[in-house]
Amino acid sequence: METWKEFEANELTHSAAHHLIAIHELGAEYGGWARVSDIAKDLGITRGSVSINLRALKKRGYVVTDEHRMVKLSAKGLEVANSVKSKKAGFKTFLIDVLGVSEAQAEIDSCKIEHLISEETSERLAQFMDEHKPAHH
Amino acid sequence: METWKEFEANELTHSAAHHLIAIHELGAEYGGWARVSDIAKDLGITRGSVSINLRALKKRGYVVTDEHRMVKLSAKGLEVANSVKSKKAGFKTFLIDVLGVSEAQAEIDSCKIEHLISEETSERLAQFMDEHKPAHH
DNA sequence: GTCAAATGTTTGGTATGTCAAACTATTTCC
DNA sequence: GGAAATAGTTTGACATACCAAACATTTGAC
Structure with missing residues (x-):
């Protein structure tokens, strides 16, 4: 009777899914690595939004970053x-x-x-x- | 290239859609009229949440209320x-x-x-x- | 090597949608 | 008709997800 709440329980939000896809596509030619500002440009949102969203995706184990703040999908993210x-x-x-x-x-x-x-x-x-x-x- | 933003532009959110459906179903036997607390019970959320959500749906023309705070779908809502x-x-x-x-x-x-x-x-x-x-x- | 441009982060704001809890208003019971 | 239960609203909190703008850092040009 509360099937409708499954929507909220979905593994990924629409926004999160598109962040992962953007990283995947932008990184294709660079060994998987992408930059915050290119992700922002690709999604049509601000660098600030991407920065914050990536923090959450990193915490949840979908993306990793290196010492140069480059972003890549984890195995789970990929x-x-x-x-x-x-x-x-x-x-x-x-x-x-x-x-x-x-x-x-x-x-x-x-x-x-x-x-x-x-x-x-x-x-x-x-x-x-x-x-x-x-x-x- | 920004097709992904269409999601946000959708006429109804998942939550809004289920509020309308709940009103429709609960009101079936009462000429379309439903009560806030029955909607809340049906959706498994608090009366407070329903109260706030209905305010927005009313403003957007999807529901109407009568002098006894009963709630009904507008023609558009139906x-x-x-x-x-x-x-x-x-x-x-x-x-x-x-x-x-x-x-x-x-x-x-x-x-x-x-x-x-x-x-x-x-x-x-x-x-x-x-x-x-x-x-x- | 310095200075400007580009990049990344943070902050304060908005909007939705949930909660708990306090509050108000109404209804029901006797 | 008064007290208790029920119903509805409001408030303050949290989470997501966006913005603009200020700030910090890094890069690049010369």
Whole structure:
């Protein structure tokens, strides 16, 4: 009867998920390392906000920093970043290819729910997509 | 590039959506009217929280109150409550019947995303479900 | 090596959404 | 009709997540 509170209990908030994704993408060419101001620029928020948000993500073990204040995902952070990205990609593909939703709306919807979908659902969706792949000769 | 901020721009928060749904369901037998303390009991939060949250929902035109402090959805509030409920129901059915997700997980996932799904996606999903109804004789 | 620019942090502010607890108002019971 | 229980509101607290602006630190240009 209080299923609705599961939302608050979610491992990651939408904001936290996007901080991790930003680090992952910005760090891609630099061995995983990213800078606070580049994360801020990428997310369109201030350096101050990122600084504070990273403190919490660091404390919770999702990111690590080095002596030059460079930021990197921990193993746990990398795992959840990849999980969220794959959920988003899978759901977006489903929306476009199966339901026929427009690309723009599919991007928005998949971005909104990427961090909320359970492993069970994302696995079943992947299985469904696999079974309904366009036929090949 | 800042699609991720659409989340914050969503018409309803998860909490707001569930306040509206609670009013809708509690009021069902009383001409739509519900009491603060029953809403609080239903949601599992304090009367104080509900009181404050309703103030905002009233200001934004989703609920109305009478001289006895009874609470009811406005036409707009009723519309969004119904929309959210139907999105949840449609998505949950899809998860269970099409993907084979467990009932418990489908309930949680659909509850988390019910207020985030666009009209376009929910319409396409409804259409998909309609086209894939179990065959009848 | 100095000075300016860029970067990172901190502080004080806002908004949401929760709590506990104090307070006020209403209803119910006898 | 008075006392107790119930209902509603308000206050002060906390957590998240943003901003602007002040501040500190680091980097880079010369």
